[in-house]
Amino acid sequence: MIFSYEIPLLLLLLITAAGAILVKDLISAVLLLGSYSFFLALVWAGLGAVDVAFVEAVVGAGLGTVLFLLTLFGTAPKDTRLRRPPPSALTLIIFPLLGVLLLYAANDLPEFGDPNSPASVHISPTYLEQSYQDTLTPNVVTSVLMDYRSLDTMVETVVIFASGIACALLLRRHS
């Protein structure tokens, strides 16, 4: 089910995504990518996934834009303009076909908010019912991330730590 206020948001998503790819100047592309993340956050907030929307707004539109801009300012200014060859005929055939195929497959997905969909009959009712008694945490997302699936979150933290170490090792050359 698609709500009416989502149609302009999805159109803006398409426009900003296409603009980020097609624009010639890299700084404009970075800023368009930031606005894309912001519209995506609005879509997720409209669908009820407020935690995901929060992360998308903060990381995609905030931190990611800053990191991209710092990378651009760290490189020489002659690198920030792009010359792209036009897409080949094979690309123009294959990608619309792929899009049609994905839309055809999307017919089989369950309806939005369907209580009988596979995702909401397996273990999530248990989490929703037991979360407050088990952990005294009203936000089920937090209790799933930090308590029921705590080991996964720890390994994600390891990934973030490793990315910071890798950036420091690659970019700080003192010799």
Place this chain on the structure above:
Amino acid sequence: MIRPHESVIVQALGYFIIPMVQIFGLYVLFFGQYGPGGGFVGGVILGTGMILSVLIFGHDASQSQIIKKVLHCDGVGLLIYAGVGGLCMIGGGEFLNYTNLEIPGLETASRRSLGIVLTQIGVAVDVAVTAVSIVFSLSAEEIIEDSING
């Protein structure tokens, strides 16, 4: 090497906005159990406040010296997270099973709630330090010299 911004307006707004951003980050971090938010977002907001301070006041300002000291905490967040898991094992249970945290006078549910708070602090410290560390890596003086010299 980031130089301080010349504009008085930007500097004055920085003095006003950066504490607000940090307080909002702490609010998001500790409100994550009752509403949207949590360790990851709170850590990113805390880190973004520090990045904003570096971008406005430059690398040599006194605030940036404090932030450079923050970089020594790389890995402390992960240590907090894994340490909570280790405390659970010392208490006689599985790794990261917060019911085995040996704290007298707390119910099982309260122990799990406390474990969630501690691990969220760990994630927030890890993410904030990593964000600041990546920014310092990207804006190091050596990169710009390399790109000029070819």
